[in-house]
Amino acid sequence: EVQMVESGGDLAQPGGSLRLSCATSGFTLSSYALAWVRRAPGKGLEWVSVISGSGAVTFYADSVKGRFIISRDNSKDIFFLQLNSLRADDTAIYFCARASSTVHPFDLWGQGTPVTVSS
């Protein structure tokens, strides 16, 4: 089955860290760019980060640049988002998604994992 499944969401303190994972199946991971998108409570979708199929190219939203790190392991069909220096406004459901390239729409998504940043 073609799917993407996020994990790792949790309650974290301001300034803390979390690592989100997205396990994939049913397709060749290296053929796709991979992204993270989030939806904060009461707000719309916000693109967070994207990584190219090889992992050589990454992009970040200004709101997370310097704090979050996207990475991938094509051999294990999984990719990650390391969240550092967490702030209250990082509270959101985090979705992983794939695209044919870093300039294509997201044609497959996971169901999301919740991250809450609070003391």
Next chain:
Amino acid sequence: IVLTQSPATLSLSPGERGTLSCRARQSVASPGLAWYQVKPGQAPRLLIYATSTRATGVPARFSGSGSGTNFTLTITGLEPEDFAMYYCQQYGTSPPFIFGQGTKLDVK
């Protein structure tokens, strides 16, 4: 690019036609406009890409149109499962990938 969706909420009955608008502050480079459907607790779903191309498995009652700065998602003959949030998205150039703020389609 800023994408503004309207209305914020659209209340309709099953069987009616829904028209959702997405306006860009500056022209969206071709082919880069997509629409997504988001339901609580579910994975978002790509409906339309390249302005008017339906994604795999998307019913024909969903259609997209527009160009430049004005884009529309039309749902002809609303089904109960169509009541959800809808987002437009600009893509096709270097990130960031911009989403609109969303339109909630709910039952009248």
